[in-house]
Amino acid sequence: MRKLRSSSQRCRFSVSLLLACVSTFAPPAKCLPQPQQANAKEELLTLPGEIGRSGGRLVISLRSEPKTLNPLIAADTPSREVIGAMQADLVHINRATQLTEPALAKSWKISADGLQYTLTLRQGLRFSDGHPLDADDVLFTYRVYLDENVHATQRDLLIVGGKPITVRKIDPQTLVFQFAKPYGVEERLFDGWAILPRHLLEKPYQEGKLGQLWTPSTPPNEWAGLGPFRLKEFVAGQKLVLERNPYYWKTDANGNRLPYLDELIFLFVPSADAQVLRFQSGETDIITRLSADNFSVLSRQQRNFTMADAGPGLEYNFLFFNLNSLGEKSSADFTRKQKWFRDVRFRQAISAAVDRDAIVRLVYQGRGAALWGPVTPGNRRWVNSSIPHPSRSLEHARALLKDAGFSWSSASNGELTLLDPDGKPVEFSILTSSSNADRTKMAALLQDDLKQLGMHVQVVPLEFRSLIDRVTQTKEYDACILGLASFDADPNSDLNVWLSSGGTHLWNPSQSHPSTPWEAEIDRLMEQQLATPGYGQRKKLYDRVQEILAENQPMIFLASPDILVGAKNSIGNIHPAVLEPYVLWNVEQLYLRNGAENAAR
Amino acid sequence: MSQRLKLTKWLVVLVVLHCIVVGAGFFAPYNPVEQDREHPYLPPMRVHLMDAQNHFHLRPFFHPLRLRTGSFDQYEEDTTSAVPLRFFTRGAAYRLLGLVPSRLHLFGSTDARIYLLGSDAYGRDQLSRILYGGQVSLLAGLLGAGVTLFLGALIGMAAGYFGGWRDELLMRVAELFLALPWLYLLFALRAFLPLAVSPIQAFLLVVAVIGMVGWARPARLVRGVVLSVKERDFVRAARGFGGSDIYLLRRHILPETASVLLTQAVILVPQFVLAEMTLSFLGLGVPEPMSSWGNLLASLQQYSVLVSYWWMYLPALAIVPFFLGYLGLASALQQRTSPYKIEEQSGWNPS
Numbered sequence: 001m002r003k004l005r006s007s008s009q010r011c012r013f014s015v016s017l018l019l020a021c022v023s024t025f026a027p028p029a030k031c032l033p034q035p036q037q038a039n040a041k042e043e044l045l046t047l048p049g050e051i052g053r054s055g056g057r058l059v060i061s062l063r064s065e066p067k068t069l070n071p072l073i074a075a076d077t078p079s080r081e082v083i084g085a086m087q088a089d090l091v092h093i094n095r096a097t098q099l100t101e102p103a104l105a106k107s108w109k110i111s112a113d114g115l116q117y118t119l120t121l122r123q124g125l126r127f128s129d130g131h132p133l134d135a136d137d138v139l140f141t142y143r144v145y146l147d148e149n150v151h152a153t154q155r156d157l158l159i160v161g162g163k164p165i166t167v168r169k170i171d172p173q174t175l176v177f178q179f180a181k182p183y184g185v186e187e188r189l190f191d192g193w194a195i196l197p198r199h200l201l202e203k204p205y206q207e208g209k210l211g212q213l214w215t216p217s218t219p220p221n222e223w224a225g226l227g228p229f230r231l232k233e234f235v236a237g238q239k240l241v242l243e244r245n246p247y248y249w250k251t252d253a254n255g256n257r258l259p260y261l262d263e264l265i266f267l268f269v270p271s272a273d274a275q276v277l278r279f280q281s282g283e284t285d286i287i288t289r290l291s292a293d294n295f296s297v298l299s300r301q302q303r304n305f306t307m308a309d310a311g312p313g314l315e316y317n318f319l320f321f322n323l324n325s326l327g328e329k330s331s332a333d334f335t336r337k338q339k340w341f342r343d344v345r346f347r348q349a350i351s352a353a354v355d356r357d358a359i360v361r362l363v364y365q366g367r368g369a370a371l372w373g374p375v376t377p378g379n380r381r382w383v384n385s386s387i388p389h390p391s392r393s394l395e396h397a398r399a400l401l402k403d404a405g406f407s408w409s410s411a412s413n414g415e416l417t418l419l420d421p422d423g424k425p426v427e428f429s430i431l432t433s434s435s436n437a438d439r440t441k442m443a444a445l446l447q448d449d450l451k452q453l454g455m456h457v458q459v460v461p462l463e464f465r466s467l468i469d470r471v472t473q474t475k476e477y478d479a480c481i482l483g484l485a486s487f488d489a490d491p492n493s494d495l496n497v498w499l500s501s502g503g504t505h506l507w508n509p510s511q512s513h514p515s516t517p518w519e520a521e522i523d524r525l526m527e528q529q530l531a532t533p534g535y536g537q538r539k540k541l542y543d544r545v546q547e548i549l550a551e552n553q554p555m556i557f558l559a560s561p562d563i564l565v566g567a568k569n570s571i572g573n574i575h576p577a578v579l580e581p582y583v584l585w586n587v588e589q590l591y592l593r594n595g596a597e598n599a600a601r
Numbered sequence: 602m603s604q605r606l607k608l609t610k611w612l613v614v615l616v617v618l619h620c621i622v623v624g625a626g627f628f629a630p631y632n633p634v635e636q637d638r639e640h641p642y643l644p645p646m647r648v649h650l651m652d653a654q655n656h657f658h659l660r661p662f663f664h665p666l667r668l669r670t671g672s673f674d675q676y677e678e679d680t681t682s683a684v685p686l687r688f689f690t691r692g693a694a695y696r697l698l699g700l701v702p703s704r705l706h707l708f709g710s711t712d713a714r715i716y717l718l719g720s721d722a723y724g725r726d727q728l729s730r731i732l733y734g735g736q737v738s739l740l741a742g743l744l745g746a747g748v749t750l751f752l753g754a755l756i757g758m759a760a761g762y763f764g765g766w767r768d769e770l771l772m773r774v775a776e777l778f779l780a781l782p783w784l785y786l787l788f789a790l791r792a793f794l795p796l797a798v799s800p801i802q803a804f805l806l807v808v809a810v811i812g813m814v815g816w817a818r819p820a821r822l823v824r825g826v827v828l829s830v831k832e833r834d835f836v837r838a839a840r841g842f843g844g845s846d847i848y849l850l851r852r853h854i855l856p857e858t859a860s861v862l863l864t865q866a867v868i869l870v871p872q873f874v875l876a877e878m879t880l881s882f883l884g885l886g887v888p889e890p891m892s893s894w895g896n897l898l899a900s901l902q903q904y905s906v907l908v909s910y911w912w913m914y915l916p917a918l919a920i921v922p923f924f925l926g927y928l929g930l931a932s933a934l935q936q937r938t939s940p941y942k943i944e945e946q947s948g949w950n951p952s
Contacts, residue, residue, distance in 0.1 A: 273904035293905030
């Protein structure tokens with residue numbers, strides 16, 4: 001399934017982390033059994049949770065080959081998923097609790113004015129090639145991310161209040177991050193920034209070759225990271241093999257150094273159906289990003305694997321209309337259509353006529369949630385639960401249309417036709433991505449829903465790239481069904497969608513001035529929450545944004561699919577989360593149960 | 602005699618089949634686009650004559666289906682209620698042949714919906730969709746064959762009759778068309794056309810696209826016939842009496858090509874039905890919610906449908922009798938016009 005990502009620069013990699021809510025630290029003095037020569041002092045992170053068994057390998061399928069292993073430029077999902085298992089960040093968001101936890105930084109302090117963040121690194125950590133990590137690596141990392149010539153995909157996120165953040169080193173373990181303005185996301189900012197090895201990358205950086213570095217075919221000795229696994233082998237078109245990082249900085253409660261697995265193998269399996277077949281035949285151990293149809297096929301015949309429904313994820317699907325100001329380019333016919341689309345009552349009427357329950361039932365086989373706003377029930381911290389959930393009402397829709405000056409004429413065969421205030425029939429087309437069976441189905445349901453209002457809708461399935469081109473570049477479309485999936489639960493990950501200047505403000509992207517008062521208000525609220533510290537205040541502001549969106553319906557929110565995964569019973573510590581990477585977020589804790597336990601099942 | 606019998610037999614089969622499809626409104630119990638959202642992917646229902654106590658009922662009845670407890674997509678018969686099947690009932694409005702408005706259906710039920718061939722992802726009746734889909738597919742095949750034969754006959758006659766550089770040019774173009782992979786040609790042609798088209802436009806586009814592609818083979822056949830016919834004595838005589846080119850072509854040459862054209866037509870129709878199905882299967886044919894045999898099969902592109910709902914294969918079976926009919930007719934026609942005709946009729950068998 002292809003998804004339009006919420007914004008291109010939002011390419012977060014994710015590093016596996018804690019299983020439970022609270023992290024505990026190993027007392028620095030305690031001596032841990034180590035596979036390698038012991039360092040003077042290693043401040044390792046101890047994870048609670050089931051104690052596993054070392055050894056074994058896990059095979060997982062990826063939709064395509066990762067384009068790069070370079071966290072600076074990775075933008076595609078497979079690259080992000082692989083990098084997530086190979087790299088680590090300073091502060092990490094626990095995918096299960098959706099809260100931050102210490103990672104490479106063992107602690108952090110935010111100054112009273114919210115402008116200074118002091119982070120303390122763990123002592124004695126080493127990269128996967130054995131080279132020690134210190135504050136200079138972090139300084140180097142952020143210098144590279146902020147360098148305009150590197151074109152790091154996430155660079156925009158480090159520009160706060162129009163100025164890039166600055167990083168200072170206090171001592172080899174302590175760093176100070178200075179912001180120009182208070183930053184609402186606080187320490188969540190640090191999630192997803194892979195700390196890079198200066199000893200390997202400084203030279204190529206000075207030569208300006210950083211962008212071409214670390215392709216998947218890089219020799220393993222030219223690569224180093226801080227994640228649970230390190231590069232072992234890459235076979236183009238077939239697989240990527242990662243091996244256990246012996247220097248990884250986490251242990252389980254018994255003091256065994258993580259990860260448990262010796263190898264992690266990513267197979268490149270291009271189609272969703274082929275992935276299902278591989279999983280069924282036992283070639284792969286874990287399957288994620290399952291569609292509801294395939295999920296029920298697998299559920300029906302589960303033998304040595306278990307299927308799990310982790311609940312609604314962050315993906316929201318919606319219908320939106322072309323509200324761009326096209327000026328002279330617009331044809332008379334299209335100007336007339338836009339007159340309807342711009343009328344909020346028209347959009348509200350469509351929203352009232354949509355049978356969201358049917359979408360959840362028929363498209364997601366009940367494994368999803370109906371939506372009336374952009375934040376899904378899966379995003380527990382940010383969803384505004386006071387947004388009304390009106391049930392489907394054709395009467396209400398008709399009343400709204402009548403109020404907006406529309407009328408109906410009935411043909412001889414009893415078919416109703418909705419006429420606009422000028423007496424022209426209401427007809428428009430909806431684009432969907434032809435490769436996405438779910439959204440094509442939604443469009444077919446919508447078509448039938450709207451026919452009952454007398455609207456004649458044509459569904460046009462288009463190849464995904466040309467669809468995006470029409471929506472964002474040529475702007476030649478009436479309406480379109482798309483889905484967005486944020487990588488983080490925080491509202492900032494959707495900044496590009498809600499700001500009227502954003503490139504993913506789909507119904508009217510990249511405006512120089514907000515074209516409606518409510519868009520202006522959303523702009524103001526989003527900017528305000530960006531600079532407001534503290535969850536409570538930000539939540540209030542974002543709640544208001546959700547209310548405005550639900551009222552004005554620039555997007556008619558439809559439904560959100562559940563995160564559906566499957567794993568072999570022999571794998572321990574599987575705790576699927578609704579945030580990416582749904583299953584691999586705690587990859588260092590995954591282990592293979594021993595033979596006796598397998599037989600017992 | 603047996604030749605004629607065979608021909609009549611196949612003709613009758615085809616006429617009956619086509620009447621069923623033409624009268625889809627009457628034979629189908631429901632409107633093919635009507636969604637029953639409570640009943641997606643319902644398996645085909647069984648019609649009973651015997652009840653649980655083994656009592657015989659003159660009026661056939663069926664049990665509505667309900668979800669098996671604890672299941673999302675497995676249905677079982679609700680034997681507590683028996684719904685009688687009614688014949689010649691009034692139901693959804695339709696127009697026979699697109700003209701005569703009617704509400705009369707061959708069968709149906711007043712109390713519950715009956716799905717003889719199951720339902721699809723939106724709870725639409727599969728039987729109704731197959732019957733209505735046949736209208737689209739067969740009409741596309743017939744019209745496409747018509748267009749092709751017209752073009753083929755025209756070009757073939759022009760090339761054969763006028764000869765010279767015209768013949769060269771036309772036949773080289775025909776060879777080019779024969780050499781082209783026609784499926785990709787169809788894709789390319791369809792891709793040039795606008796995206797959002799109404800169902801009628803889409804249908805006409807499909808017909809035009811199919812019709813334009815296949816003319817080369819009939820054109821070559823017709824050319825061959827014309828080449829030999831135009832040297833025959835009666836044509837020369839007619840020319841000697843001052844017949845114009847057009848007259849000669851129309852009066853003397855065209856009738857001689859009839860048997861070739863007829864056989865070609867019968868072979869081309871199923872071929873073009875298949876072409877329409879291919880286009881629709883790949884989403885380039887008539888748009889949803891209209892059905893054609895091709896887009897009914899399109900859902901089988903998903904693995905989950907392929908392994909879960911066997912009744913979604915049924916549209917593929919629907920084409921079998923039609924193809925048998927057309928191919929049987931073609932072979933009967935061929936036998937009638939083939940050179941062995943005389944020998945067989947005279948009872949002389951060379952082998």
